[in-house]
Amino acid sequence: RLFPNDSRITFENPVHEFVETSLKQAGIxxxxxxxxxxxxxxxxxxxxxxxxxxxxxxIKSKLAGKGTNDEKALFEAAVLxxxxxxxNEAIAYWKKLTMINPAFSAAYHGLGNxxxxxxxxxxAVSSFRRALESEPDMKDARIMLAICxxxxxxxxxSVSLLENFLREGPPHxxxxxxxxxxxxxxxxxxxGKDRLxxxxxxxxDYTVYFSDLAKRLNAEGKFDYALPLLEAVRExxxxxxxxxxxxxxxxxxxxxx
Numbered sequence: 085r086l087f088p089n090d091s092r093i094t095f096e097n098p099v100h101e102f103v104e105t106s107l108k109q110a111g112i113x114x115x116x117x118x119x120x121x122x123x124x125x126x127x128x129x130x131x132x133x134x135x136x137x138x139x140x141x142x143i144k145s146k147l148a149g150k151g152t153n154d155e156k157a158l159f160e161a162a163v164l165x166x167x168x169x170x171x172n173e174a175i176a177y178w179k180k181l182t183m184i185n186p187a188f189s190a191a192y193h194g195l196g197n198x199x200x201x202x203x204x205x206x207x208a209v210s211s212f213r214r215a216l217e218s219e220p221d222m223k224d225a226r227i228m229l230a231i232c233x234x235x236x237x238x239x240x241x242s243v244s245l246l247e248n249f250l251r252e253g254p255p256h257x258x259x260x261x262x263x264x265x266x267x268x269x270x271x272x273x274x275x276g277k278d279r280l281x282x283x284x285x286x287x288x289d290y291t292v293y294f295s296d297l298a299k300r301l302n303a304e305g306k307f308d309y310a311l312p313l314l315e316a317v318r319e320x321x322x323x324x325x326x327x328x329x330x331x332x333x334x335x336x337x338x339x340x341x
Contacts, residue, residue, distance in 0.1 A: 087112070133168070140164045153184055162194055171202040182214075189218035193225050200228065205235040205304070223249075227259050230266065234297070237306055239270035257286075261293050268316060269301075269309040280316065291317045295327065302330070307338035 087093055087103060092110040095101040107114060126132045143161045147154060162177035178195035181188055196211035212229035215222055226249050233242040246263040250256065260283060267276035283290050294313045301310040314331045321327060 086117075136164055136168055140168060140170075152180065155181060155184060155188075158184070159191070162191075162198075166194065166198055166201070169201070171198045174198040175202070187218050189215045189222060189225075192218065193222065193228075196225065196228060196232070200232060200235075203300075203303070205232045208232045209236060223256070227256075227262060230259075230262055231297075234262075234266055234269055234309065235300055235304055235306070237304075237309070239266055239309065242266040243270050243272070257283075257288055261288070261290055264290060265294060265297055265313055268312040269306075271312075273312060276312070276316070291320050295330070298330065298334070302334050302337065305337075305341065307334050307341060310334050311338065 085103075087107065090110065090112075092106060093103050093112070094106045095103055096105055104114070125135075140161070143157060143164060147157045147161060152158070158177050158181050162174050162181065165171075165174035165177060175195060175198045178191050178198060181191035182195065185191065192211050192215035196208045196215060199205070199208035199211055209229060209232045212225045212232060215225040216229065219225070226245060230242040230245040230249075233239070233245065243263065243266045246259055246266055249259050250263065260279060264276050264279035264283065267273070267279060280290055294317050298310040298313040298317075301307075301313070311331070311334055314327060314334060318324065318327050318331060
C-alpha cells in the first residue's frame with residue numbers, strides 16, 4: 085500500500101496495523117492499483133516465527149489493556165497462538181470467543197483445528213459440528229470433520245460426509261484425497277484405488293498426505309486404518325525405506341494389540 089507522507093495519516097493497532105481509519109477522517113480516497121506486489125517475507129521461516137512471537141506478545145499486551153472480551157483481539161491472539169503451535173493457549177482463546185459469541189462459526193472452526201493439531205480428535209469433531217451448525221456450507225470444516233471422524237475410528241461416517249460434499253459441488257482436490265483415504269480405511273479398497281487413479285491422472289500426489297495421515301492413525305492405535313494407507317503409498321514408492329519401516333512398525337503394533 086502506498087500513501088502520502090502526511091501527518092494526518094497514522095497507523096492503528098499494534099498488530100495487523102492499518103491506516104484506513106485516518107485516511108477516511110482526512111478525506112483521502114483509496115484507489116486500486118494494477119501493479120502486482122509480491123511479499124516474500126514468509127520464506128524465511130526463522131524470521132517469520134520470531135516476528136509472530138513478537139506480535140503475539142503485543143496482542144497479549146493489547147488484551148491486557150483492552151480487557152479479555154475484545155473479540156478482535158481474542159481472534160488475533162488465537163490465530164497467532166495456533167500458528168506458533170501453542171495449541172493449549174489457542175484453545176483457551178477460541179473457547180473464550182465461543183462464550184462471548186456462541187454463533188461465531190470461525191471460532192468453532194479454529195477451536196476444532198487446535199484440538200486436531202493437539203491430537204484431541206473427539207473434541208475436534210464436536211467443534212467442527214458446532215461450526216457447521218452456524219455455517220453449514222463451510223467447506224474446510226466439513227472436510228476437517230471427515231478427517232477427524234477417521235482419526236476417531238469412524239471411517240463410514242467420514243465416507244458419507246465426503247461423498248455428500250463432493251456430490252454438491254465441483255471436484256475438490258483435498259476432499260478427493262481424503263475420500264480416497266476414507267475408502268481404504270473403510271475396507272473399500274477397490275473404490276480407494278479408483279480414486280487414486282483419478283488423482284494421479286490429475287497430477288495430484290497422494291503419498292505425503294497418506295503417509296502423514298497414517299502416522300496420526302498409528303499414534304491413535306488405528307492400525308487397521310493406517311496399514312492400507314501405507315500399503316497404497318508403498319505401491320507408488322516401493323523403494324521408500326521410511327514407508328517400509330512404518331509398515332513394519334504398524335504391523336508389529338497391530339500384532340501386540
